[in-house]
Amino acid sequence: MSDAPLLSVRELTVRFGRTLAVDRASFELWPGEVLAIVGESGSGKTSLLRAVHGDLPADGGRVQYRLDDGAPVALDALPEPMRRQLARTQWGFVHQNPRDGLRMSVSAGGNVGERLMAAGARHWGGIRAEATEWLRRVEIDPARIDDPPRTYSGGMQQRLQIARVLVTRPRLVLMDEPTGGLDVSVQARLLDLIRRLVSDLGLSVVIVTHDLAVARLLADRMLVMQGGRIVEAGLTDQVLDDPQHPYSQLLVSSVLQA
Amino acid sequence: MSLPGYNFAYLDEQTKRMIRRALLKAVAIPGYQVPFASREMPLAYGWGTGGMQVTAAVIGPDDVLKVIDQGADDTTNAVSIRRFFALTAGVRTTERTVEATIIQTRHRIPETPLTAGQILVYQVPQPEPLRKLEPRETETRRMHALAEYGLMHVKLYEDIARHGRITLSYDYPVLVNGRHVMAPSPIPSFDNPKMHRSPALQLFGAGREKRIYAVPPYTSVESLAFEDHPFHPWKANAPCGLCGATDSYLDEVVVDDRGGRLFVCSDTDHCTTRRAAGHRGAAAGHALAGAGE
Numbered sequence: 001m002s003d004a005p006l007l008s009v010r011e012l013t014v015r016f017g018r019t020l021a022v023d024r025a026s027f028e029l030w031p032g033e034v035l036a037i038v039g040e041s042g043s044g045k046t047s048l049l050r051a052v053h054g055d056l057p058a059d060g061g062r063v064q065y066r067l068d069d070g071a072p073v074a075l076d077a078l079p080e081p082m083r084r085q086l087a088r089t090q091w092g093f094v095h096q097n098p099r100d101g102l103r104m105s106v107s108a109g110g111n112v113g114e115r116l117m118a119a120g121a122r123h124w125g126g127i128r129a130e131a132t133e134w135l136r137r138v139e140i141d142p143a144r145i146d147d148p149p150r151t152y153s154g155g156m157q158q159r160l161q162i163a164r165v166l167v168t169r170p171r172l173v174l175m176d177e178p179t180g181g182l183d184v185s186v187q188a189r190l191l192d193l194i195r196r197l198v199s200d201l202g203l204s205v206v207i208v209t210h211d212l213a214v215a216r217l218l219a220d221r222m223l224v225m226q227g228g229r230i231v232e233a234g235l236t237d238q239v240l241d242d243p244q245h246p247y248s249q250l251l252v253s254s255v256l257q258a
Numbered sequence: 259m260s261l262p263g264y265n266f267a268y269l270d271e272q273t274k275r276m277i278r279r280a281l282l283k284a285v286a287i288p289g290y291q292v293p294f295a296s297r298e299m300p301l302a303y304g305w306g307t308g309g310m311q312v313t314a315a316v317i318g319p320d321d322v323l324k325v326i327d328q329g330a331d332d333t334t335n336a337v338s339i340r341r342f343f344a345l346t347a348g349v350r351t352t353e354r355t356v357e358a359t360i361i362q363t364r365h366r367i368p369e370t371p372l373t374a375g376q377i378l379v380y381q382v383p384q385p386e387p388l389r390k391l392e393p394r395e396t397e398t399r400r401m402h403a404l405a406e407y408g409l410m411h412v413k414l415y416e417d418i419a420r421h422g423r424i425t426l427s428y429d430y431p432v433l434v435n436g437r438h439v440m441a442p443s444p445i446p447s448f449d450n451p452k453m454h455r456s457p458a459l460q461l462f463g464a465g466r467e468k469r470i471y472a473v474p475p476y477t478s479v480e481s482l483a484f485e486d487h488p489f490h491p492w493k494a495n496a497p498c499g500l501c502g503a504t505d506s507y508l509d510e511v512v513v514d515d516r517g518g519r520l521f522v523c524s525d526t527d528h529c530t531t532r533r534a535a536g537h538r539g540a541a542a543g544h545a546l547a548g549a550g551e
Contacts, residue, residue: 110415122484124418124485
């Protein structure tokens with residue numbers, strides 16, 4: 001781990017009209033770290049993630065990102081072309097619903113290759129080889145490279161979305177409930193895959209989830225959100241085993257034991 | 259001489275000034291789609307209202323107008339538009355490419371190379387090359403503004419993945435002046451190379467979509483492709499049945515109800531000129547050649 005945070009969020013606030021969705025959220029993400037944001041529905045975790053990514057305009061606060069050369073940049077001060085280029089190459093966003101992150105009418109190979117082509121790759125064979133390699137890495141049969149994602153199962157679609165995001169080797173990946181809507185065995189396999197890819201590629205990840213087990217399995221550190229506020233932050237095991245805030249205690253005690 | 263009760267070339271002068279302003283902007287930024295206040299024309303959308311407005315804005319009494327529809331001078335659309343301007347502007351019309359100063363075209367570029375001083379006016383049904391890939395206009399405008407054209411290659415990637423080669427044979431996207439991706443209107447990809455560094459001024463009008471764009475003379479127009487799958491203009495593998503030309507774009511014409519077919523030049527002026535010069539194809543003298551033979 002390096003001695004400067006990759007991402008630093010200060011007092012970030014998001015409002016929807018009179019509703020305060022995110023209330024002065026601050027956190028830091030260090031290189032190679034996986035940070036989980038947990039909380040119930042409506043607690044503002046997805047809004048926080050989208051505001052960090054720049055999809056939602058923030059009503060206050062700032063997000064600072066450290067470029068590969070070590071220079072910190074404030075995202076709201078970055079001109080749009082640069083911000084979009086950053087989002088296309090160094091960042092990745094994994095949506096809860098793979099339909100939001102994939103082009104459903106374009107073949108799997110085209111989906112994985114899109115970010116490469118956006119980054120300027122113009123050699124068809126090279127793009128295809130890279131796409132094939134990534135399908136293999138996310139455990140999709142490369143023989144299905146020309147099938148459109150709508151012919152894929154839910155779990156495969158989610159793995160394809162991850163391949164599509166990781167193909168440009170981003171440094172920072174934001175995931176919004178990547179395992180939501182999948183049944184438990186598929187979920188377990190996907191978590192396994194994410195954990196392996198994260199450690200292989202040395203990714204820094206912010207993962208939003210309502211599932212504490214997901215946080216336990218993947219995250220180094222976690223934040224607990226309630227009503228738009230971060231109410232507790234700490235090492236994952238520490239928060240889950242010894243929650244301090246009443247809401248965290250409630251959350252941990254609400255988990256059903258099979 | 260023009261039609262009494264109408265302004266020269268049908269449109270009023272204010273409208274023509276508005277269109278000329280859009281044209282100037284379009285020429286200044288090659289390939290950029292300039293919005294303009296498209297007027298209703300006495301013709302249905304999809305029949306060349308955009309092209310007609312551009313022609314009306316640039317035509318003068320001394321111009322010689324040629325109008326082609328899919329390369330042919332004698333089709334309904336071409337005949338009507340030619341007669342429209344003969345009537346409202348009193349200009350001389352022609353079927354000969356070399357004589358024309360303005361050529362309004364639907365879906366073809368004449369085979370005879372264009373020269374400096376000529377203006378080619380295209381009728382455009384859909385000016386946005388990214389439309390089928392990205393339905394939101396707000397998004398496509400941003401993509402043009404930031405030159406984010408990766409998506410265009412996704413479409414070509416899909417073609418190669420599915421068919422082993424780029425099968426797109428018309429409205430083949432081009433990069434103009436190294437900056438803007440542009441729809442060349444539904445001309446066959448065979449015609450794309452003719453746009454590259456053409457000495458003629460090329461103007462594009464889309465009436466329904468209310469957009470004007472342009473390629474100034476001697477501007478680079480590059481057809482998009484992959485390094486290992488270069489651009490390949492498509493053409494039927496046969497000579498013209500009437501004039502024997504092997505280097506022109508051909509139409510396939512069904513000539514009887516027993517499966518008989520004939521390939522003939524789509525550019526009627528090119529074919530007629532060649533036949534007048536004594537060139538003969540395998541089906542020379544066929545009724546398709548018209549009453550002249």
